[in-house]
Amino acid sequence: MTDHVQGIDLTAPVERATRSLSQGGLDFYEVFASYSRSIRIAIMGKGIKDTGSSVDVGIGVRAYKGKGLGTAYSQSLDPSDVERTANTAMAYARVAQPDPFFKAIPGPSKAPDVRGLFDQKVADLVMEDVGGFAKEMMDSAEDVRLGAMYEGGVSAGCTRSYLMTSTGVSVEDERTILSGNIAATYRQGEDTGSSSEFDYGVSSAGVDFNWVGKRAAEKAVEQFGSKRVESASLPLIIVPEPASSVFFGLMAAISGEQVVKARTFASSLLGKQIAPDWLEVYDDGTLPGAASSTTYDGEGVPTRRMSIVGAGNLRAFLHNSYSAGIEGVETNGHAQRGGYGVYVGAGPANVVVKAGESSLDEMIAETKKGILAISADFTPSMVTGEFSSTIDEGFLIENGEKKHPVKNLMAGGRILDLCRNTNMMSREGRTFGKGHFFPSLRISAIRFSGD
C-alpha cells in the first residue's frame, strides 16, 4: 500500500482550491483533501468469503461569507473538478444566511508530533497477510469449540490528509489502522450461543487476532441456555465494552454545538456533580500510538490531555471553534472532521476512565441478585438523557455467582442516575485502540423489564 499513500499529491489540488477561494472575497475558507487505500478480507459462514481493496481520494471546501457557510466536496482531484468544487462552495456561501453564532475559524498553532500513529508494517501489508489474520481469528475460535458459523473480517488501511485554511493553518497527517472483528454462532438443537469480539490499532503489534477469535468463541459458548428474567429493580454490573457506551454517550452529550445550544441533557451540568466523587475521566488526544490520537484536531488546533470529570464533577465541554465561540472561550482542540465530506463536529479523542479499586469478580461476589451485562448499548437519548436498552448478552447473578445467561431483557433509566449510582469500579479494564480505557462498573439499581 505504501506507494499509493506516498505517491498521490494532495498539495497541488489543495493549493489550487485555495487560489480560487482567495479570489472570491470570502471571510474565511478551509480546504481539506485526503487519500487512503485499504485492503480487507470478509469472513462469512465457515471461512473467508471474499477480498476487497479500495482507493479513496477527495477534496472538501468550507467557504464563509457574511457568516454564511457554503460547502462542497468531490472525489475527483482533477484541476477542473477542484475549481468547480471551490466555486460551488463560494456560490453557496453567498446564498447562505448569516449564522449569528459563527465567530471565526482558528489560526495556526504549533504542537509536538504525537508519535506512533503510522506503522510502516501495516502500510506494507498485502492481502495474504490480512488473510492470515482472518484465519488466525477463526483458528483460535475453533480451538475453543469446533463448528461455529462466522461473520466478520480484517481490514488494513493508511490515510494521508492535508488541511489548509485562510487563517494560515497548514497541517498534514498520515496514519495507519488495522482492525479485526468476528462473530461466532454455535447451534445446539434449538439453542443458540452467539457473541462477537473486535480489536483495532495503529500497528500490527497492537491488534491481537488470536485473542479476538478466542474471546468471541468463549463468550458465544457461555450464552447457551439463556432464560428470561422477571421484571425488577436490580443491581447492574457492566464490563468495559458496555461501559464504553455509557461514557461515549456522556461525551456526545457534552460535545460541540449541541451542548452549548442547550440541545442535550448535559447542557446545564458544567461544574456540577454528575458522579461519585471518586470518578475521574480525562480525554487525551496526545497518547502515543493510540488509534484516536492526533497531533492536531480537525481544525488544526493542537489536541491535549484534559480533565472531563474530576472528583465526580463535570469539568469541561469538548469544543471546536464554533461551539467555543458561542461560549466565549477558546477551542480546546476537539474538532472532528469527517473526512473530505466537509462536516466538522466535536468529540473526544481517547476517553480514559481512572481505574477503581475493586475487581469484576468482587463485584459479582458482592451481588446477591443482579444482572451482569456483557454486551449492551446504554447510549441515551441526547435530549432526555434516558436510555432503554436490551441486554444483548448477559447473566443473572444470584448469591454472588453467575446463574444463567439472560434473554429478552431490557434495562431502562437515566444515564445520569446510572453514573451517580455507580458504587464500584474495577482496577482492571480494557484499553481500546491503545487509547480509550474503561473499567467494569457496578450500579446499585436499574429497572429491568422482562417476563
Add this chain to the structure above:
Amino acid sequence: MSFCEARFFEEKSSNIVVENGVAKTLGSGIISGIGIRVIVDKRWGFASTNATTPAEVDRASSDAIGGARSIAAEGVEEAVVVNQKLATDSVVHRAKMNPDDVDPEEKVRVLLELDKVARTYSDRVKDTFTTYRDAVTTAVVHNSFGTYVEEVTPRTYAYCRVISKEGSNMQTGIEYGGGVAGFEVVNRLQDEQFSRRAAEKAVKLLSARPPPTGTYTVVVDQRVGGLFMHEAFGHNCEADSVLGGQSIVADKMGEKVASDIVTIMDDPTMPKNGHFVYDHEGVKAEPHTIVRDGTLVGFLHSLESAAKMKAQPQGSARARSHQFPPIIRMSNTYLAPRDMAFEEMLGDVKRGVYLTGMNSGYVETQKGQFTCRVEQGWLIERGELQDHLRDVSINGLTLDALKNITAVGKDFKMDSPGTCGKMGQGIPTDAGAPHFRIDGIVVGGRQ
C-alpha cells in the same frame, strides 16, 4: 476468470441546513468511481477506485484479480454465480421537479417556511432544525454475461427536528419524508404540515411519562410495524445471512414461522424510497413474497446465493457506492393488510401499549432477538388509549413475536423512508404495514 463485473457509480447531491429560522449552510457533493468484482480461481475479488482514468481502472482490475488469487489456497467455499439472463437497458426516473432546476434561493425559501411553521407552533418550542437533501445517482452495471444496464435515480428528502422545553423537561419531535422523487416532495410535505407535526409531537411529549416495564400486548402503527418487519424479520431472510449461518430461519423454508394472518413482502417495484428497476448486479427487480399466510416461502437473493440455494434472483443485491461490493438488501418491506379496523384491534386489549413512530432498531439475526426504539406510546386500558408515554423501546424474540400477531389492520401505509445499514453500507429503504397487534412484547422503561 469465470465472472467479472464493472460498476460505475456517481452521486451528485445538495443539502441545506436551516436552524431556528436561519439557512446557515448550503452544501453539495459529488462521489463517483468504479467498482470491479471478479471470480478468479473460484474466489471472489473486489476493488474500487475514485479515479476513472484507464490506468487507475486497470489497477483496480489487477487488485481485484490479485485479491481473489491471494485466497485461492485457503479452504474457502467456492464462489459461484447463477447464470443470469442478459439485460440491456437504460432507465431514467423522471422527477416532476428536477432539483437541479430549482434555484438554491427557492429551496431556501421553502425550507425557511417549513422551519417557521415548527418554530411558531408554541412558545414551548425552543429549537428547530430543518434539513433538505437531494441526490441524483447514476449506476451502470456491465458484466461478463453481457448485461449492460444504466439507472438514473433522483431522491429528495426533508427532515425536521423540534426540541420543546418546560422547566427542566426537554423533549424532541421528529418528522421526515421523501423518496424517489424531486423537489415536489418538499411541496407535498409542506401541504401535509410535516414540520407542524414534529412540533406538535415535541410539545405533547412534555406531558408524557416513561412507560411501565414488563411484557405487554402491543399495538403498533404503520411506522413501528414497518420497522419491526424490516429489522426483526427481513434481515433474517437475506440469503447471505442464511448461508452464513446467521439466520434463525435458515432451516425453516416451507414451515410456519408466523400466525396465519401474516404475509410479508419486499417489493422494489413500489415507487417508494427503496425503489429501483435493476439491482446492482443488473438483475431486474421483482416483488418478493417472503412469508405467505404465516409460511416462509422465500429469501432475498444475489447472483451468488441464488446459485448456492438453487433459487432465482429477483433483484436484491445493492451497494452503497462503487466503493463497496453489492450485497443482499431489502427494498420496500411490508406486512400486507388484512381487514380489521384500528378501534376493533384496541377494543380487545385489556391492558397494553400502543406504539407510534420509529426511532431506530437493530436485530441479532443469529439469535432472533430484536430491539426497536419508538417515538411515543400510549397505555391501553380496557380498549381505550390512556396515558401518553415517552422514551419507549420494545424487545422480543422474532419467531415468538410473529406467531403472536393476533390482529392485522386494513389501514396500510408505507411512510418510513430511511437508510438501512449492513456491513458498513447504508442503503435507501422503506418499510410499511397496517396497524397490527402482538402479544408478549417486552416494553422497556424506568418505571
